[in-house]
Each structure stands twice: as C-alpha cells, then as structure tokens.
Amino acid sequence: MMRTEKGKPDTTARHVLQALAEHASPTGTDAHPSVLRIQYRTGYDRTTVQRALRRLEKAGLIAKDGAKESRTRYKLAMELRRPVTDWSDLEREEDEFRAAAAERKRRSRSKGVTHAESVTVTDGEDVTVTHAESVTGECHALKVRSSRTERSPNHPQPSDKQLLEDSSPAAASNEQQAAAAQVQTKSGSEKTDHHLRAFGAFMSNYPKKRDREEAKKAWIAAIERGVDPQHMVDAAQAYARERFGQDPKYTKLPANWLNKGCYDDEPDPQPGRHLRAVGDSGPHRNPENPSDYHQDW
Numbered sequence: 184m185m186r187t188e189k190g191k192p193d194t195t196a197r198h199v200l201q202a203l204a205e206h207a208s209p210t211g212t213d214a215h216p217s218v219l220r221i222q223y224r225t226g227y228d229r230t231t232v233q234r235a236l237r238r239l240e241k242a243g244l245i246a247k248d249g250a251k252e253s254r255t256r257y258k259l260a261m262e263l264r265r266p267v268t269d270w271s272d273l274e275r276e277e278d279e280f281r282a283a284a285a286e287r288k289r290r291s292r293s294k295g296v297t298h299a300e301s302v303t304v305t306d307g308e309d310v311t312v313t314h315a316e317s318v319t320g321e322c323h324a325l326k327v328r329s330s331r332t333e334r335s336p337n338h339p340q341p342s343d344k345q346l347l348e349d350s351s352p353a354a355a356s357n358e359q360q361a362a363a364a365q366v367q368t369k370s371g372s373e374k375t376d377h378h379l380r381a382f383g384a385f386m387s388n389y390p391k392k393r394d395r396e397e398a399k400k401a402w403i404a405a406i407e408r409g410v411d412p413q414h415m416v417d418a419a420q421a422y423a424r425e426r427f428g429q430d431p432k433y434t435k436l437p438a439n440w441l442n443k444g445c446y447d448d449e450p451d452p453q454p455g456r457h458l459r460a461v462g463d464s465g466p467h468r469n470p471e472n473p474s475d476y477h478q479d480w
Contacts (some may be wrong), residue, residue: 211259381412418446474480
C-alpha cells in the first residue's frame, strides 16, 4: 500500500489508480482516460490528480506506454500484490483499538466504586473502626447496625452461612471460571467479526453477487474447515478474471462455488474474450459486473 510522507495510507493515489483500472484492459494495458475524466470519477481537482499520477508512476504501480488521441496511455503493474503484512497490521491496529476502549471503560467504572477500607465488619455484630479519630466506636457501630436493620423487606439479608459460602475458595473458583468463559466468548465473537469483514472483500471481488446469505453460510463453513480467508478472496479475483467476457449464466453462484471448494481449482488456461477500450466514451467495463476491473492495491 502506498503511504504518504507521514506514513499514512495514500488514499488519493489509490482512488486515482482505481479510475485508471476502470479504463484499462484486463491485462492492465491501454489505460488512457483524460485528466478531466479522472477528475469527474474521483472528484479531485486537476493538480491533485496530476500529483497522484506522478506518485503512482514513481512507486512503479503504473508506467507511461505512449499516447493515444492526445492523451497519455498508461500500463498498470498487474503483477504486483499487496504484502500479507498489510492485513496483519490492520488486525493489530484493530486489537489495539479494542484493548484501549476496554481499558477506558474499565477506568470509567472504577471511578464510581467506593472502597471502604476503614471499616471491618466481623460476625455481623462486632465493628472495628480504624483511621477514624473523630468518631467514637459506639456511635459508628450504631450507624452500621442501623443500616443493616432498616433495609427494605423486599431485599432480605443473607444469612451468616450464605456469607461464608460466598466467600469460600469454591465460590471464588466458580467466579473465575465464569469470567474466563465470558472472555472466551468475546474472543470468539471478535474472530467471527473478522471473518465476516473478509467475506465482504470476497463478495466485492466475486463476479456474480447473488444469494448473499447463502454465500455467507458457505463462507463460514469453509472457515470452519480451515480454509484461509485471503486464499478465497484471491481465488475469487482469479475467477472474476477467468469469467470476464463469458456468458454470465454459466458463472457459478458464490455459495455453490464455496461449497464445492472451487477456490482450490486451477485457473482456466484459455482466457475469455477481452473488451478493448476505444476512445474516451466513459468507463470501459463489463456490463454484467462493473467491479471486474477492481484490484485490491
């Protein structure tokens, strides 16, 4: 992923690269949209577009390939792929964000808790007062006993036996087990959210976007079988290139494609008919699937 001088993702250059890809052939050649066309597509001004083109060329993602109809023609570096570390970096940032949010929530809750370290109550009757030089033991004991006896009848007091059972090592062990189960459930939920985010990338690249809920079930089943999500996304991109220009009615539904394990199939050695961009009459893309030119740079 291209980054700015400050180390942040260069979203401007990425957007311009997407506009070029929409006007390129399936092999990444013959991309010659005008600067005005890219402005219309991205919403950037002329200077911003020209600077982004220079950054893309410097990074080796595009290269000038002559001129056509007085416009510069570019060739896209289709052989380049984003490193795997880009995804792991995003996952790490997500984990850090969640951990920071949990810490802020914990601190917020701890501010509302009052720790009564100066009072120790034993056997429900005797009261020991420490660090309370201006308060007599008798007066303080009366106040404590009063607070115990004036409770609402709807909230009966626990017996001494119940108090001893609640403070026993077995009860503490049960609480720890319940807390561990809660953490494990939360971890599983976060893992499921991560897989569903990857499913969105899969559907955006798959050539036929039908029966999304069935596809989601098949996706989760494939994950449970141990299939790598990135492998399925890459295979969906390859299948989209293979089906480009072919009759869409023969394109597999995403759920069938996943259930049959087609992500492990070898690519078709006979590519389909390619469309060639002619003139500047707008984006040249597959009418059945406008996202065929999308590449995850």
